[in-house]
Amino acid sequence: MKDRSYGLVEPNSFKSDEPIQMVSGDVLNQYELVYETYGELNKTKSNAILICHALNASHHAAGYHESDEKKDYGWWDNLIGPNKPVDTNKFFIISINNLGGCHGSTGPKSINPLTKKPFGSTFPFVTVEDWVEAQSRLADHLEIDKFYAVIGGSLGGMQALEWSIAKPNRVENALIIAATSKLSAQNIAFNQVARQAITSDPNFHKGDYYEKKVIPYDGLRVARMLGHITYQSDFVMMKKFGRQLMETGNSKFNTNINFQIESYLEYQADKFAKSFDANTYLRITKALDNYDPASRFQNGLLEALSNKKNRFLIVSFSSDWRFAPSHSLEIVNALIHNKSDVSYVEIDAPEGHDAFLLENENYHKTIRSFLK
């Protein structure tokens, strides 16, 4: 599998001095977006595909980076590459780290040119709409008038949806995978617990922790643990870990780690907390909560999805309880009501929400055939 990768990639940077106005009313006078590209843009510039990332991913979607002599593969490397469903031999693929991110694009840990200090708590609460606007500015910079496709899973799917609503003339196909047009109360509740874990960490300092040379590490860990649980299914966790105990033989009658699932969560939490910024996490979860395009239109989702300019593929996964198939069907039904060009596929997969990141023959075949 891995030898079919696109190969070694290096991020690019787009710096803009053109102010960007956010939905919140805040303005960023300058900003930088880091992005990667895979494949070649054709002469007519008609083969560009935009990949939108979800909560904790980055611009590094495919190929690999070399760090410590280890190959660090992109988060969607199984989908994007030579002869893969999103084929780098055919398409020119762009993957951007969103505004407010922590992987190089302007975000809370970046230096505010006005104060010469990290933005921290003053960084705007970005929205899906803001991200799409910023992405379109990078498209302008690359002189791409129209994407052949915009593809995203989960929160990335919301961005693909937003492209079809806000900039329908600039995208031909929208692939909205394991997504929703709005979070349910339960989803918002999970996000709130994650945010509370971060903001109640004594090292959070109301978001201005950079100068104090600390990070709300413990809070971020708990946030990640909670998130991680909701992205998986009970079935898969049981299959992977069951009730297997650690080999240490710790006593069960204290708070030591006894079960393998506990240790796995600890590992995931540490890995995440070391590499992700807490302020970014707060903003991205808020962007998730706040997105609700139907609320911008008098006639709700039906009106939001009424322009009939795009071809849609909506994909859901049977065991996804975070953004269940019913969420996808809400989008599908609105598009059908409007007689918009939409195809819908529900993939039978046991892995829960995370299934959109995993290799699955039917899933990948669907993407490949739709893009054909």
Place this chain on the structure above:
Amino acid sequence: MNQLINSKSRPDFDVISKLVTSNSNVLDLGCGDGLLIKHLKEKKNVFGYGVENDLLKIDHCLKNKISVIHKDIETGIQDFATKSFDFVILSLTLQSVKNTYNILNEMLRVGKIGIVTFPNFGFWKHRLQIMLGTMPVSVEMPYQWFNTPNIHLCTINDFEIFCYENEVKIEEKFVFGASGKSIKHFSNFFGLRALYVLKKEIF
């Protein structure tokens, strides 16, 4: 039914494309590879969706650039608005549906006009095979009794009685023989495939 989805062996494709009005919108329940919608798009510039439950066939639809919705046709169209399609087509699928009454009712709720095709169990060769003591196997019903998906086979007469009893109005009727030719007389004996144009007003 896969092996039958071939325009040459589907004289009903031409009849359906004559019945369907230009630029109308069409829903094809159990659309298979999507070839009927493709045919209608080319001939009549329709806008249409297929509904299909088999991922392999869905994949063919996607490759054919046919919009397809992955659902079980028996439960999947309840979300569709009443009279939201000009035509709803159920092509060679009626006989494999569990709840016949429900599917007919639903298709005539969602569609202003319903088009149904099915193999005629009363076709003379089918009758002959039963007389000789075996279950009928034909081009139209290529399965053996033990592997057939066809659980509700009927004759032309059975279907018409069913429509009458359920207040389904038959607008037009076409019957085709083994050669694909239209059959006018003794259709329940000489007809291999039947096509009905249906309406139901009370919704």
